[in-house]
Ligand SMILES: O=C(O)CCC(=O)C(=O)O
């Protein structure tokens with residue numbers, strides 16, 4: 271069991287364990303920060319207001335098409351709930367290691383506290399995480415969420431109820447924008463597979479040599495990310511260059527995941543992102559991943575303009591396949607692509 275929090279306590283500039291040193295990481299942009307591209311902001315109250323929803327729906331469509339990520343403001347989750355969530359999560363990561371080990375990831379599993387370690391040589395991320403499936407109920411592991419201290423469990427359950435409402439509202443609006451039947455979208459996601467990852471990134475004396483969470487796109491339909499304690503670190507790869515995403519208080523970051531890229535037949539695209547760490551401050555985030563039901567087939571649903579670019583796959587198989595690979599940019603999605611056969615050009 272690896273606890274980066276414990277490793278960080280004793281690490282100095284010279285003693286970062288070799289497994290964490292990531293000289294393979296692409297550098298962040300060195301441009302003047304005032305020229306960094308800014309991800310779009312979407313206002314939930316405008317999306318829901320009869321007067322403004324039309325223009326905000328267009329903004330949402332453009333954000334999904336051009337970025338695959340946006341900052342969601344006025345989402346309606348109360349400050350008191352968010353404050354409690356932050357406090358309880360902090361307390362969880364502060365627990366002695368023996369306590370957290372009760373939730374430790376068992377060998378061969380992907381849920382629980384810890385990191386999936388496949389080999390001794392594997393490069394590791396500078397962060398501890400706790401990942402679990404929340405829905406369907408039949409897949410909830412009794413020793414994880416139900417076994418958490420009750421104050422944390424209660425706040426997580428309230429938070430998950432709130433974010434689920436937001437996710438479903440967004441899925442309905444995305445269906446409208448993509449001309450997919452809203453009912454079809456609801457069938458796929460209402461009782462969908464839902465998972466949460468809580469991440470704790472300790473400070474690192476040499477932040478440029480490590481990565482908090484390696485580059486990846488989310489394998490989800492949508493992801494709602496809450497940067498709990500306001501410490502920046504999220505970066506996105508836009509037009510081939512890594513840029514930091516600035517923190518907006520009380521906003522959630524919403525990512526389009528690979529599954530919506532498939533469903534929109536590539537019109538929307540999931541964005542590659544990673545988490546950097548700070549030299550002095552700890553950072554915490556919670557991501558909730560919204561996916562179709564396990565028995566649903568994932569396939570391009572909007573093929574009116576182009577032939578399907580992705581193969582059909584059962585959510586169950588997609589999920590299994592995802593966790594047999596290590597995170598690596600968008601390589602998971604690339605494997606779903608139908609190879610394009612080069613047709614001879616009749617005019618030559
Ligand atoms: O911690 C972050 O900012 C990113 C988390 C993330 O991308 C994930 O959990 O998939």
Ligand SMILES: [Fe+2]
Pocket residue numbers: 486487488543557
């Ligand atoms: Fe992510």
